[in-house]
Amino acid sequence: SWLLSIIAVVFVLIALYLVGWIATRVIGKKIISAFDLLMNRVPFVKDIYGSIKKLMSVLQKKPDGAQRVVLINFPSPEMKTVGFVTQILVDDDTGQKIAAVYVPTTPNPTSGYLEIVPLDKIVPTDWTMDQAMTFIVSAGAVAPDHLNYTKGAKTENID
Secondary structure (H helix, E strand, O other), X not given: OXXXXXXXXXXXXXXXXXXXXXXXXXXXXXXXHHHHHXXXXXXXXHHHHHHHHHHHHHHHOOOEOOXXXXXXXXXXXXXXXXXXXXXXXXXXXXXOEEEEEEEEOOOOOOOEEEXXXXXXXXXXXXXXXXXXXXXXXOOOOOOOOOOOOOOOOOOOOOO
């Protein structure tokens, strides 16, 4: 009888896994595709929805040299805030490298500010995207173990 119970538990676990896999791979994709199609047909909504979708895909990507967690002086020179470098640009007038830094708001990181910041004004961190997002969503209550506030962490160059 105990063997039958073990077989039943294994069978239930396999069945649950298969149902979850089918729901996320087949049915889930169809639902998301239908929702995307609907959102892209509504004027004005398609612009907002498309922007939010692009932002979420940028924030979900693995960080590389062009997408890092940094600190910038914001909203005043005496304060720093957590931001994400989303792109490195070059100032056509001076040739200086500047960064597009997305500064999410607490506790809803889908809204925020886009700041254009010279690279020499950015303080790099060695935080992961997950650590930074947890810090932001928790309003600072859950923070990484360390922070290099002034000089920044010793990491690879942003540019």
